[in-house]
Amino acid sequence: MRFLCAFAPLRESFHLTAKVSRMNILAELRARVAAALVEVAGAEQGVAELAAMVLPSQDAKFGEYQANCAMPLGKRLGKPPREVATALVEKLNVADLCETPEIAGPGFINLRLKDAFITAKLQAALPDVDRIGIAPVATPRTYVVDYSSPNVAKPMHVGHIRSTVIGDALCSVLKFVGHRTISDNHIGDWGTQFGMIIYGWKHFGDEAAFAKAPVPELTRLYRLVNTLVEYHAVRDEALPAAATKVGEQESRVSQLELAPTPADPAEQKKHAKRISQAQGQLADARREYKELEAKLTEFEGDSKLKPLADAHPTIGQAVLAETAALHAGDATNRALWERFLPPCLAEIEETYKRLGVTFDHAFGESFYEDDLAGVVEDLKKKGLAKPSDGAMCVFLAGQDAPFIVQKKDGAFLYATTDLATIAYRMREWKPDAMLYVVDHRQSFHFDSLFATARLWGFDNVEFQHVSFGTVLGDDGKPFKTRSGSSVGLSGLLDEAVERALAIVSANDDTRPEPMLSTDERQIVAERVGIGAIKYADLAHNRTSDYKFSYDKMLAMTGNTAAYMQYSYARVSSIFGKGGVDPAQLRASGATITLDHPAERALGVAILQFSEALDRVVGDYRPNYLTDYLYELAGKYSSFFENCPVLKAENESLRKSRLLLCDLTARTLARGLDLLGIEVVERM
């Protein structure tokens, strides 16, 4: 399992071009600019790169898009940028899309879309109910997306949210854009944690408790064994090691303090800094020692645990032996494993059901059991793996630590399983890309894994560690319960829904006439609560850590699920209020006109949906989509404030605006759907 990133994924521009979907406005403008660039400068000037410098404008006064390529091109050609810009504009054939391009500042080319073009595009999107006019990519790629990957030995917790939610969203977006996706939940069902459960069952198992509620019993065993193993590890290894470290730091500090003070002021400063750093490290070491000591004292004061620990002095090794026996085909352990696995999987499935997350496959680690020995053999045969300190290791250029594929006791590791998984996926699915949505702390593992896989022969596939940061609590430290254990996922969802219900009810109660029945409130609360957790996760840049806050994620203002869902409900309600059936309206031949600036801005925003999706795919960042949706909702609000719809001045204007509402609603709903968030018609 991978639950437990940090380098940003490489920007592989050669993949970007292939991944970009069909002709949205931006892609079209880039193509037009590219053609002009060839005429002005010739094909050898890096046309694609220059054309990529057509970007959406940041300020409406510059039009909708701007081409920034005249400056660098001017540099290359040794001509004034404005002159180059003028030449480009002369050759630029965009009359069907834009007003006459304007040159501004040092050589920006500002492009303002024609109203007729906007309305034509919107009109074309109208009948396309599901895709809102977005055609699939011309050259689909095959993506394997590896996400969630919980450990079956213990309940899912807060650490699984990001992988599950981000992975699911990326899969949906990739698929919608037109790629082939294969989602695979690489469940941890074959590692050391199972040795713990097996050992626990053999010594502390309660048959009756298991019959009554299997998963809590297994969780109890896991926690118990884990505690006992930890006790011995702390007492015999960690604490002595911490003591040694304190001693080392003490002597280092005294050495530094006794050393003569350098005469040179700069050296003096460095010297003082070294001392203060060493002192800081000494304080850290002492604190760590005290913490371990306190842990030990607390444990030894526990009248139930201490005797158990004494009765199982070699539990750490015994657990590993159980794991090794399972891997070696021991009949008893195998039978236990087969007995324990189904209830664990059923429990996990419950959570996925609630989250609305599905997978094409859930090949756990155990699926690759039979392949592991062969993987190591092959690596040996190809000279990639060699023995070192009794283990089989792959030594990689530029890395101090080897990639260990087999332990000295013969057991395999997740490195082995991951390699077997890659081989399997390449053989069966022949993907163009393999995405691992796993937290940033495993970046070293994936660097090694990918490097090894390439050496092994899988060098014609894009490997991506789609890493993400940690979910933090209010204190800025990893989100934990007061007692220091990780927060269970299902409890987290419960609380979000509970709080959402209170908010929904309180709001509805303030109405002169409550709008929602008790049942409806419950449904809304479920969608708002779960949506809040998902959206909060997706709206943050995945590489940064973020603070988990119910209050913030459930807020009705700002970039939250509740606000987005509210926006959708508000748009939708217009149809009910006006007695308008969207399908009939679309078929009625009514046309869209753009008079008010707010209408125009909304129309352009709707057309830019596919650009947002392209950005998500390009960088594997769902927050680009939440940003887009938030902006779209903002544009709608502005439109809603300024442009009466049902009370429009005349019938054609009313219909035009209703069509804009329809497109907005569908875009919002589709966007949220791609993020795994459900909408409601009323809230």
Added chain:
RNA sequence: GCGCCCGUAGCUCAGUUGGAUAGAGCAGCAGAUUUCUAAUCUGCGGGCCGCAGGUUCGAGUCCUGCCGGGCGUGCCA
């Protein structure tokens, strides 16, 4: 020690492969409600983008050094 990541408004966070005057939400202040759902909207104040150099027509963004924080670093996943 080495490697990776982060440092943006009082707080929580964005920042489109280097673009024009660095943006949201919250909090603060001032407004809008006989409403198309006010769970909303409008406006104001608030920033040596950690510090110092460098590259560039142009740097929050790229390079170097420093300061501060997080994570990782041979038999867990």
